[in-house]
Amino acid sequence: MISNKCKYAIRALVHIANNEQDDRAVMTSDIAREQQIPRKFLEIILRELRNNRILESKRGKDGGFRLLRAAEDISLTEVMRIIDGPIAMLPCVSLNYYRKCDECEEESCEIKAVFEQVRDRTLDILNGQTIKSLTLS
Amino acid sequence: MISNKCKYAIRALVHIANNEQDDRAVMTSDIAREQQIPRKFLEIILRELRNNRILESKRGKDGGFRLLRAAEDISLTEVMRIIDGPIAMLPCVSLNYYRKCDECEEESCEIKAVFEQVRDRTLDILNGQTIKSLTLS
């Protein structure tokens, strides 16, 4: 399962992509209201996305958030990894958060082989998805 | 991520499948030692698998656990759902543990559509795997 936080992050980014016009930033409070996300929690999420170079922010009056890159250049996997960490179902098959099994010999591990397949088919789908592909237009 | 508990469950079942001979039951302590799983924790797991009709148990001397069905009739998904619950990445796309989203219209939800694909490709792989297919032989 992906976390609620991650679902919020995706919805917030899609909302920003749908509402960026001219170069006006989108405010946390607008996203919170329209997407029904707790405002203070959303603040934390947006800041985290900014720290990871998905968003840029502007403080003070008329402040808010904008995508740092084009929506088609932000993949779903990138967002999911920032917010939730590994996508794989086992640490020993994770590409970005690999950790060794202590109990099994990995070369001959049948369980590992299965979850490598799951990882590959999952990434086939998720890598192809971007914030752009999730917008209305 | 699947839990450690679930990985233990799978390894324990594969161990039982590999070590069932004649009609001798396999003891918790043997599995615990050979698979390096904490014994008391493993007891809970095996009992849970028994309560869900994956295993049968025999108490007392010469007691232990046996598969209730043939190893090729126990799918990986069945075990995973018993121990960890849903396999899908979102409650609203889970086949066995469905829960409605409260914030989005499901018919038009782009996020849901993506994670339905992930679910289908994941189940394509996991439904094809059984305790038998994970054994040595």
Next chain:
DNA sequence: ATATATCCTATCTATTTAGTAGTATTTATT
């Protein structure tokens, strides 16, 4: 009777999840 296995109830600690509260800082406008 006894040794040995599962069964059951209760408990525990650490981590993660999902937030909330309050203050500091920055910026546009007047």
Next chain:
DNA sequence: AATAAATACTACTAAATAGATAGGATATAT
């Protein structure tokens, strides 16, 4: 310069989950 309005930051909290452990009850082969 003052003010209003936005993000930035620090700290805290409650509930759930993960990953176990402890101890006694019960069943069974010998």
